[in-house]
Amino acid sequence: MNKLILLTICTLVSGAIASQEWKPQEWPVLKNYDQEHLYQIALPLGGIGTGTVSLGGRGELRDWEIMNVPAKKYSTVTTGNNAPFFAIYAKPQNQEATTTLLAGPLYPQEYLHYEGRPVNHHGLPRFAQASFDAAYPFGQVHLSDKDLPVKVTIKGFNPLIPGDAEASGLPVAVLSYEVTNTTSQPMEIAICGSMRNFIGKDGSKFRTDWKGDYIPTGVKDNKNKYVENKGIKGIYLYSDGVDKNDPAWGTVALTTQATSGVSYRTSSKADNWNNGILNFWDDFSADGMLTERNKQEDEDPMASLSVKKTVKPQSTETFTFYITWNFPNRKAWSSTVVGNYYSRQYTDAWKAAETIIPQIPKLEKKTLSFVNALLNTSYPDVVKEAALFNLATLRSQTVFRLPSGHMMGWEGVMDRFGSCAGSCTHVWNYETATPYLFGELAKTMRDVEFNYATKESGLMNFRASLPLNEANKGNSAAADGQMGCIMKIYREWQLSGDNDFLKNNWGQIKKVLSYAWTEKGWDGNQDGVMEGSQHNTMDVNYFGPNPQMGFWYMGALKAAEKMAIAMKDKGFAQKCQTLFEQGSNWMDKNLFNGEYYEHKITDPETFEYLDMNNPNVKIPSFQLGPGCLVDQLVGQYMSHLCGLGYLGNKDHIQTTMNSIMKYNYVSDFSRHFNNMRSYVMGYESGLLMASWPKGRLEVPFPYFAEVMTGFEYCAAVGMIYEGMEKEALTCIRSIRDRHDGAKRNPFSEPECGHHYARSMASWSAIIALSDFQYSGIDKSMKITARPGNYFWSNGYSWGTIDVSDKDITIEVISGSLQLKSLTVGNEKEMRLKHFDLKEGDKQVIKR
DSSP, X not given: OHHHHHHHHHHHHHHHHHHSOOOOOOOOOSEEXXXXXXXXXXXXXXXXXXXXXXXXXXXXXXXXXOSSSOOTTOOSSSXXXXXXXXXXXXXXXXXXXXXXXXXXXXXXXXXXXXXXOOXXXXXXXXXXXXXXXXXXXXXXXXXXXXXXSEEEEEEEEOOOOTTOTTTTOOOEEEEEEEEEEOSSSOEEEEEEEEEEOOTTOOSSSEEXXXXXXEEEOOOOSEXXXXXXXXXXXXXXXXXXXXXXXXXXXXXXXXXXXXXXXXXXXXXXXOOGGGHHHHHHHHHHXXXXXXXXXXXXXXXXXXXXXXXXXXXXXTOEEEEEEEEEEEOOXXXXXXXXXXXXXXXXXXXXXXXXXXXXXXXXXXXXXXXXXXHHHHHTSSSOHHHHHHHHHGGGGGGSTTEEEOTTSOEEXXXXXXXXXXXXXXXXXXXXXXXXHHHHHOHHHHHHHHHHHHHTSBOTTSOBBSSOOSSXXXXXXXXXXXXXXXXXXXXHHHHHHHHHTOHXXXXXXXXXXXXHHHGGGSTTSXXXXXXXXXXXXXXXXXSSEEESOOHHHHHHHHHHHHHHHHHHHHTTOHHHHHHHHHHHHHHHHHHHHHTBOSSSBOOOOBOTTTOOBOOTTOTTXXXXXXXXXXXXXXXXXXXXXXXXXXXXXXXXXXXXXXXXXXXHHHXXXXXXXXXXXXXXXXXXXXXXXXEOSEEOTTOOOSSBOTTTTOOOHHHHHHHHHHHHHTTOHHHHXXXXXXXXXXXXXXXXXXXXXXXXXXXXXGGGXXXXXXXXXXXXXXXXXXXXXXXXXXXXXXXXXXSSOEEEEEEOSSEEEEEEEESOEEEEEEEEXXXXXXXXXXXXXXXXXXXXXXX
């Protein structure tokens, strides 16, 4: 009897929690964009590996990329009034009602079209004023209009919690509409979301008509159903006709937790001559309530969900909606379906809604803890912006997770396709957001590289094929990619404190490094210098010793030596040490020209050095030669981050960083010639991929005249480590000034595609400015001696460190932290006793 009573009470409480309508807390703002800087803004709403729909700078929903493929500028329909949207009905007491699209005004360049359909929702009334506030993953659109009796703030987010890939990988877009009644009278307000059932129509299949219109196809016998369950009300979108093996097959749900004022339609009139939107608009505009129709029309019937409330004078009410989805049939770069990790967690989009929505209050709180912790630190705002906003790449279609949990990635995404398959090692080498925020995901990437993509010979395919059992298909190794992976697996070992991780991978690590010593390979004569043909991230092969590959090699040797010592493999450790000393000394003696490190070009066949001063010598195309390369010290960049120290002469390294700033930084590109791709134009500024103070090769490597953000961050972080903080901030500010919302999207830094993985090197500035080092193996931490507040994370736990002249305060906001020693700047290491902090703990350590 008592058990029954208890069960009944628990059920009632659970139901009450599930049905309680959530309102977002006050959200922080890092960056504000005024009305002139909204055109390109698209903040992705979605989790790691789930796909996203983006909140536009003016409040529109754009870039519907939830169906396993990129879909930039794709709205699920031919451009026009049928794209998904939200609208507001407002009726002050005793006054006429207004119905308005919840989006800001159009720009002059959006007015022209051959048939009067220049943009989506061209025919719907809009708000006159708009602005955008952001602190990723939080985005806020502010709408107002002197002729309307309301002001609206649209809030969109998806949970992002370091160390918790599950909570950061949810297929949901959370949208809250905070409506303020600006009049002195009570007002009836209704907010309505509408979308056509686009299942099967991901944008990849289409036809054109006699006008040349792009018409996406793929829907077949799609259905909408109104559902109420567990305090959630809404419309479930599914299909009875789309092939269930199609990557565009799945389910969607549009839901709310509102307890009253809910109305809906599962269809509009047949959309002949755009009568569908007309019929909806008339119904909604009548009284803010929707009238269900007695039958569904069109292959893609229009679903609409409205919530109506009475808002008191000068008061604000919140209307929250959730869009959830489940599209299980991802192919990525495979010819067969490989699937999605998130799809294994839910049977369909409605189940996702029932599971996720009750967690949103808790997940919002944790996400706010992360964002506020970072925003309250002493880093310059531009560094916070670069680090935080580029985390959007982790949640774009660049990244996905296999059902096994392995995280995979394109290099970036084109408008409709992934860009450059295979979790490309030489691109993913640069980013640090994944290992420092989601350590377990980083370890899965190392697992793919070493245990799936590597052949028996030690050749690591720098692009892993899919499915995973075919990952080592192919015969393509990249010198920088392979050496960088050795440094990364060392980093993951240190950050995780997982000795079994090293033990289980040590055989493969040795094999991968030893591949460099293959006869006629990168370092076939085993002298510590890479003379062989070296494929690399410039998408060409360098012939002869060069700093880019050379320092990656030095870093790999140093990391391997330390791992070998831990594994008690003395012979291998000694070999790595010997090769490192020989190679490092050789590069300083032979490649450093007094200002920076050069590339000594060799004959591709004989490996003999070419006489660059002899006009009769044929120089291979696409080399670096005497150029000053922006990331020539990329191996040193990674070495500093990993705590491995200097890989070359310290004075030479510092001089080189000064030369990169001196020769490669351009403050005004309006007179710059670039034969390739332009990611900087006009009066913008940035760091060139290469400069030629000693004369340019006739045919240099392809990208020499370009500017790409991931390389710029790499150089800027290198400058920080060499005491050039002013110059580093100049470079980072140049990047973010280019992504100003008007010209480019602040949440996507492109290279070969949108949301380019290398751009997440921006997180490295957070690490470098705090001089943070952590070893879970030694239980040690290092932090800068400069007074200030800093963010720390190791991929599993995170918090803040407050440094003052007298003491150090370490706080654990999430996870736990055990330390045996702490080093502050160049001060003597402090041994710690009984330092074991749990979540929410903080401890003060006297200096």
